[in-house]
Amino acid sequence: MKNFIKIIKVIFTILLFAFLIAIAYFIALGPKERRLEIAENLQSLYFSQSMFDILKLQNPDYSDAYFEQSVAFNKSGEYAKGFELLDKAVELDPKLHLGYRGWIKLRKLRDFDNALSDFNTLDSLTPKFVDAPWGEDIDFLRGECYFGKKDYQKAIEFFKQNIKNQKKGWVDIYSFVYLGLCEYELGNYEKAISEFQRALNQSEFTPESYYGMARAYQKIGQVDNAKENILKAESNISYKRDDMYNEFLNEIYLSEILDFKQSLNLK
Amino acid sequence: MKNKLNLLLLSSFLLAIILVIWIYYQTTHRIGDIVFDENIDNYDFIVCNENRIKQYYSVGTNYQGGEKTIKKELNELINYMSFNESGIITYRFVINCKNKVGRFRVKMIDQDLKENSFKSNNIKQIQESIKNLNGWKAGKWKGEFVDSYYILNFKIKNGKITDIF
Incomplete structure (x- = not known):
């Protein structure tokens, strides 16, 4: 009986130590890339944050750990903490993280000047290469920054550059939409209509273009065309450009389309 | 020998309990949670x-x-x-x-x-x-x-x- 209890104790001790070693491996001893991936997938949990802290402690120069750790803070609106981490990632590897930091400054904070500064620095670090921060053309993003700053002339330059950067047939239709919006803001309504039309030539499901055209046609007194386009904007609203995290600078809503429709005396 | 085994079992058991509690806390709390x-x-x-x-x-x-x-x-x-x-x-x-x-x-x-x-x-x-x-x-x-x-x-x-x- 004594031996039996002893064997049970030994088995339990081994099992418990195996458990402890497995957890230690999972959290602190496995390959750092694998642990980063796990922590990234558990993003926002305190557990994930602890894994990032351990990774940083073991590898103080591992820029990806700082970058990934920042995501949960920026998503939850804790920007001071988020940017403290992101700044460190940029300091360690500017080429890798400047684009993302600029993108976050533009989309999350609408901090156009600082976003531009990041995009321009990144561009200077990668000569003869068109960067794509977070998968979007750098010139499109710079165009958005200037659009946000209401510097429409400069925005036009960058949206046009973005169109040049793309291959024919692959141009992001929102470059045309933004060009239309910039021309509209500058009072060039006919030019705006032709830019909106370029977006529609690529995709007829672009409610932003129909809405923009309706407003521009109204400005030049072509009310019938304005009515036709506002109806198309309404019927295509489900295809509008949106994002689950943030409102876009050029985002449109059904309510404003309906208001505009009413102002044209349409039911 | 017997004492050493008991000590090992006890310490590994206590460590495992602490770890399980820590993991439970860490996996049930998130950045940005707002508690009343x-x-x-x-x-x-x-x-x-x-x-x-x-x-x-x-x-x-x-x-x-x-x-x-x-x-x-x-x-x-x-x-x-x-x-x-x-x-x-x-x-x-x-x-x-x-x-x-x-x-x-x-x-x-x-x-x-x-x-x-x-x-x-x-x-x-x-x-x-x-x-x-x-x-x-x-x-x-x-x-x-x-x-x-x-x-x-x-x-x-x-x-x-x-x-x-």
Whole structure:
């Protein structure tokens, strides 16, 4: 009986130590890339944050750990903490993280000047290469920054550059939409209509273009065309450009389309 | 020998218990969680399920007409409110499954994205204005309206609110 209890104790001790070693491996001893991936997938949990802290402690120069750790803070609106981490990632590897930091400054904070500064620095670090921060053309993003700053002339330059950067047939239709919006803001309504039309030539499901055209046609007194386009904007609203995290600078809503429709005396 | 075995078993058992408790805590708490605080939160605001408050981006929580509309509806506030500093005031709060808002928490940063503080009167006033907005739409998850966290940023520049997003 004594031996039996002893064997049970030994088995339990081994099992418990195996458990402890497995957890230690999972959290602190496995390959750092694998642990980063796990922590990234558990993003926002305190557990994930602890894994990032351990990774940083073991590898103080591992820029990806700082970058990934920042995501949960920026998503939850804790920007001071988020940017403290992101700044460190940029300091360690500017080429890798400047684009993302600029993108976050533009989309999350609408901090156009600082976003531009990041995009321009990144561009200077990668000569003869068109960067794509977070998968979007750098010139499109710079165009958005200037659009946000209401510097429409400069925005036009960058949206046009973005169109040049793309291959024919692959141009992001929102470059045309933004060009239309910039021309509209500058009072060039006919030019705006032709830019909106370029977006529609690529995709007829672009409610932003129909809405923009309706407003521009109204400005030049072509009310019938304005009515036709506002109806198309309404019927295509489900295809509008949106994002689950943030409102876009050029985002449109059904309510404003309906208001505009009413102002044209349409039911 | 017997004592050593007992000691090993006991210590490994205690370590495993501590680890399990730690992992449980770490996997049930998230960055940005807002727990009811009787000192600052209103008892009238009730969440529908304390254990299931989602993120706005996971369940499509929104404001009717978007932040663009909030900007229009808070136009008066935007015009008269003045500040001494620039930066961003961020409100994180809960929109419950019945489209009501509460449990406000505020974070503030300056233009260099470092922690900052703004006039507390203004902070409180903006918070009340957010509460009075009528277009909040609760998020939906598996066909059911649910509670969720939302974020609203107020950009302050040259002493005025210049953007809400």
